Amino acid sequence: MTDEVLFEFLHMEMVSNVYKEQQSNKMQMDNKDRAACVSVLESMGFRVGQGLIERLTRDSPSFKDELDIMKFICKDFWTKVFRRQIDNLRTNHQGTYVLQDNKFTMLTQLSNGKQYLDHAPKHLAFSCGMVRGALSNLGLDSVVTAEVAVMPSCKFQVVIQKL
């Protein structure tokens, strides 16, 4: 119970620290500043995702194919990190995957009000990075983005980059 929230509390502090640092010398943040923050958080997530997947797959058999890897991310990886499985996985079978989480852990601490929708991206950047880092260590280059239509549900889009 407490161990669970430890990660969320730390994540929240980290997000607010990154934004505070970026803002420290300015009156107001512009879109470029916000993009810089998202990028910092995404990179941190990337490295954490790399480290985690290494531990997670230590005793796993190798994967059959790309879809097999994505299923592992949706089940095992998601459960370990976010304490629930992805609710829905869709793919066009051409390297694009949509992972839907109806109650995304990193958003459940935020209020559900519509006015908080604008704040969602900063709470998703680290997680996008983690997924990208995990996939990268499994040999898949990808672009991972997230969008929120209704809190706290969240859709992650993974586009595998073919060489």
Add this chain to the structure above:
Amino acid sequence: MTDEVLFEFLHMEMVSNVYKEQQSNKMQMDNKDRAACVSVLESMGFRVGQGLIERLTRDSPSFKDELDIMKFICKDFWTKVFRRQIDNLRTNHQGTYVLQDNKFTMLTQLSNGKQYLDHAPKHLAFSCGMVRGALSNLGLDSVVTAEVAVMPSCKFQVVIQKL
């Protein structure tokens, strides 16, 4: 297993991010810069400690006295956050406590070599803050410092500030 390292990985990224931010505009960091980093990490830890102890003590009976609180920190709090209990608690019965952890979780990922001793403080600041935050929410103002003589063992000194 993986959940456990998630906190450590995130903590490590956070430490390195705070130092990178501070260093970004300089050739070299001086003591003042280092103190600023430690202070940022300590404050983040403080807020996380406050949040955690609130959850942790929700179903706990109230505490008898100061020593009772310190024992709770050494056992329950330490186990939840660092996955082990404090090995030794000493006090002068005048508000000073020394908590010894012979294998401190936040240091076990670092190499044991003597040359890494200099790096220890940056990995302890957040934890010191967490202890201070937890005590603060239990009604005790304190100063918390940590020192490492031999890795990965660590001594935390807690000095309760009487009014």
